[in-house]
Amino acid sequence: MTENNTFSIAEAAAQAKSASRVVAQLTTTEKNALLTDIAAAISAGKDFILQENEKDISAGRAKGLTDAMLDRLLLTGPRIDDIADAIREIVALTDPVGDIRNLTLRPNGMQVGKMAIPLGVIAMIYEARPNVTAEAAALCIKSGNAVILRGGSEAIYSNLALAQCLHQVLQQHGISREIVTVIPDTSRGVIEDLLKQSQSIDLVIPRGGEGLIRYVTENSRIPVIQHFKGVCHLFIDKYADINKGLDILVNGKTQKPSACNALETLLVHKDIAAGFLPAAAKALVPAQVRIHACELSQPYFRDAAPATPEDYHAEYLAQEIAVKVVDGFDAAIGHINEFTSDHTEVIVSQDYSRAQQFIRRINSSVVMINASSRFSDGGQLGLGSEIGISTSKLHAYGPMGLEALTTEKFVVFGDGQIRD
Amino acid sequence: MTENNTFSIAEAAAQAKSASRVVAQLTTTEKNALLTDIAAAISAGKDFILQENEKDISAGRAKGLTDAMLDRLLLTGPRIDDIADAIREIVALTDPVGDIRNLTLRPNGMQVGKMAIPLGVIAMIYEARPNVTAEAAALCIKSGNAVILRGGSEAIYSNLALAQCLHQVLQQHGISREIVTVIPDTSRGVIEDLLKQSQSIDLVIPRGGEGLIRYVTENSRIPVIQHFKGVCHLFIDKYADINKGLDILVNGKTQKPSACNALETLLVHKDIAAGFLPAAAKALVPAQVRIHACELSQPYFRDAAPATPEDYHAEYLAQEIAVKVVDGFDAAIGHINEFTSDHTEVIVSQDYSRAQQFIRRINSSVVMINASSRFSDGGQLGLGSEIGISTSKLHAYGPMGLEALTTEKFVVFGDGQIRD
Structure with missing residues (x-):
């Protein structure tokens, strides 16, 4: 992450893509160790996070945000503990990456199966909920993906504070910090740029009101998980x-x-x-x-x-x-x-x-x-944490857990077979 | 299908959507009976199909198509038998629709699983290969989807002749003919219109050269299966x-x-x-x-x-x-x-x-x-017939068979459970 005034989305997306190869290769043990330390770092960073959150709250009050919006934005000691706990729950979830399913024997002796692999780079676009920043990052890491987070501008100080905790742990583990990118630029134009990076980003998950989701859907060159409303x-x-x-x-x-x-x-x-x-x-x-x-x-x-x-x-x-x-x-x-x-x-x-x-x-x-x-919720249906919900049928349908952040490649175990 | 000059893509797509509810509810037995009769009708309609194909071939010669293109366009008695056989092979494939997977018991006694369901309406956009018309229609029917077919203009007579065989069988079975739509309008503008029908169409599968696939990808408001090239x-x-x-x-x-x-x-x-x-x-x-x-x-x-x-x-x-x-x-x-x-x-x-x-x-x-x-081919990897191949990771990755034409909904079997 470079300084605000020189931040390039295309560059950040390309770095995320290159970092995605690193996180895709981490073992479950490595990823769990990382997440456990991230939970601890967030707990330990409570004072700093609360201080940065206070900046968002003051700015929000000055802007005249509604009480409901301020409440969504507000972090407190117990709420930060909840975020750390949510990450610990993600540690406990089964890692889908690397599972080989349906390995079957072909008549010529080849074994063919499908292996779950990470999608690559996920971009999350959401509104002023700082907890999404930490939980989405944790779900992406656990499923072997790099993530680019673009939260609401109202939560920018809180989001950057959480990012700082995450990056500090990534650095301690000697892992590329580009695995998690919090976009520091809060201008609307950034979303437009982000949605053009189809060379680097594999999936966009917008979370928020119908307006945000329609905007993202209509402007994206990258596949989007859609969830307009629930009737x-x-x-x-x-x-x-x-x-x-x-x-x-x-x-x-x-x-x-x-x-x-x-x-x-x-x-x-x-x-x-x-x-x-x-x-x-x-x-x-x-x-x-x-x-x-x-x-x-x-x-x-x-x-x-x-x-x-x-x-x-x-x-x-x-x-x-x-x-x-x-x-x-x-x-x-x-x-x-x-x-x-x-x-x-x-x-x-x-x-x-x-x-x-x-x-x-x-x-x-x-x-x-x-x-x-x-x-009808990821946790209640047994998925563990939920990264979003899809009401369009492609790729995922309904609440989305870790599994929905993976895809399957074919793997073929041969012994010299050629085609007639 | 109305006459060429009054054909409306939006109307056809809406009718396909409504027909998709019908085909989604057919049992495997009903779908197999339909496909068996379609195979028979194509064999029986050989003279008519060859006669219509001859019109395409003459027009293609007049237009100066290359020998390779003419060969792809050409139907012969044995090639029509191959098409009928390919449909019979689809009859023999396992129907994924309705399978419930991973039914698990939640702590409150609810059972939660995922049921495979059809995607809805598939649009195929392809070049001058008449066999794709029949095989794609058969794969979509078998997986419970309605299909809209837009083949290359060079194959229009052959495609409409095959559609006539299909529609005749659908009529005999008392099933809505809108389950299979062959677009009679061969103008390029039709593709543009088709790619806007995100209200009715769930997935677009382009098959052809890189140019066609890029055009579809860049102009579609509907999810597209991408396969640019194979290096x-x-x-x-x-x-x-x-x-x-x-x-x-x-x-x-x-x-x-x-x-x-x-x-x-x-x-x-x-x-x-x-x-x-x-x-x-x-x-x-x-x-x-x-x-x-x-x-x-x-x-x-x-x-x-x-x-x-x-x-x-x-x-x-x-x-x-x-x-x-x-x-x-x-x-x-x-x-x-x-x-x-x-x-x-x-x-x-x-x-x-x-x-x-x-x-x-x-x-x-x-x-x-x-x-x-x-x-690396659907048939060789054990999927049976292949509807396309995806080199982008969303929804499907690699050769796509019947399974890739379905999605999964959550099903919950409760006994009065409410949330605390």
Whole structure:
């Protein structure tokens, strides 16, 4: 990393590419030792990191950032401990690199398999969350990738402080510091430049609002992991266990409405509407959930607004939900297929065949039977830490863990075979 | 498919998307029955297809196409039988769709797995090879995808004739004909339009020369499978079995030099150069291979041209090869990493550790020990038919079979679980 005024993205990307060959060759033991020391360095650097974070917070206050934004930006002693713990959890994850899968014998005696390898260089573009800086760097290192981090300008002092801790450990281990690059230039033009480095960067992962993700998608010459929004559906089937349905509805909608895996639309089979909706209306009262109801469901709710097509597209990210009574199973599938964001859809049903059909016919990235949409998360699904989520089908689909930061090459073990 | 003059790409792509939901839900039995009947219809339609192909051939002659191009365009009775046979081979392949992998139990009792699903809509953009039309359609149907085919304008009559056979069978089976769309409009603007349909199309696979692939890559708003060129390397290690090395050299260079998996550069360890190169020079004489030799290897060849850096980048696709003596194992790895096209690299060595190191340190899409680069092909590696080859790491890397036309969604089997 050179000084701000001479920083060249093309140069940084080329150095990252060359460093990616180094990190790709580290053994799991070496990578774990590195990450363990990075966690320790972050804990040990707490005072310095807090002092730099304070600069971001003051600047943010002066700029008039909202309380929510300041809270995302804020680091505290316990939050820094959480970052260090998150890195220690990544140490504990299984390293996918080097695994050979499906080694099979060809008729001519060659053995052919596929070996997991790192992607190369990952660029992360995200907003003002300093914890992403450390966790994304750790996930990339663990999966043998170099990483280029471009966080929100509001977090620049915090991000550079974390980078300093990382670089200090890389130096101690005698490993190229270009494995992790935090871009010091906070101008918007930097993103545009970054997205042109397809010679050096293998994948771009944007994390943030729909605007950022659209901007990156439309301007990138490098493959991008896309996740625009989460319009998650819950379908209460005719054969639903009503109590399970209520629990899953309340949990999905109210536990963390700002999350992309929160429920946004409730579909109810017409034959169970009279049994389910009165209880649902009551269950949603404590969290003061605003209801946008279709004609048939409106009578069950006090003060429900009429649901419009926009409501069925809406990602409220708030205590707000669209409710629709559907004519039957096919109508529920039809509605989901029309309005899906390819994030997460849930059926509540005790009927074996209908549950299986739902799983088969809905091709969103996460499809669930009788479980809360809030489980649609890398940690909850067993991936360990999550680097992002993909709602487009190429390369990865759904929450992405270490595995999604690798690809597979063919390996062939021969003994002199030639082709006829 | 509407008439040429009213054909709308956006409309066709939207119809393909809607049809993709139909083909995604067909069972393996249904898809195999469809493909078996398509193979039969192509055989039965031989006279009609030959008659339409004759129109392409006449037009091609009038346009002054080269003999090689005319040969690629030409269909004959036996070639049509080959197409039908290729489709029957696709029937015999394992259907990946619906497989659930890695179903594991979470601590809260949920079972979480990943199910293979079709990508959706695949667009193929290719040159004047009518066999691609039928085989790509069959691979997409087998993997549950809809397909949009845009072949070279030179093959338009042949492609539309094949499409007619396919559509007739789809109609007999009562299945939406929009599952397979052959674009009747042969203007170049059509490709531009097609590459904008990211709402409907999930993946673009271009097949053809580097120019076509660069054009598609640079103009697409849809993910593209890239395969620019194949500069395949053979490294004869110090501990090589010389006879295996000679066989693999001659096979890799001369058996089909026009293939992307043919050898383009020979690297020889300096300690074996005096033992290997005289025999290599002799072995390459019968095929009249032109040699571009480095300074150290030049004395071993009669009439060798001096190798320039351009030679190390060259994809000759002809009886021509660059030869370089390298200082050691690391120098060989370094040369490959500098000049790789990420296609296929081969080591010939009897030394266990060095062979393993080569596999580990070279991250091209296919890495081989003691086997001919000519095996770098979907059929030879055991994938069955190949829809294309990827030399970029996202989604697929190396030869692509049915599996590469699918993605994986998460499936969660719960029993009322909610998140704390």
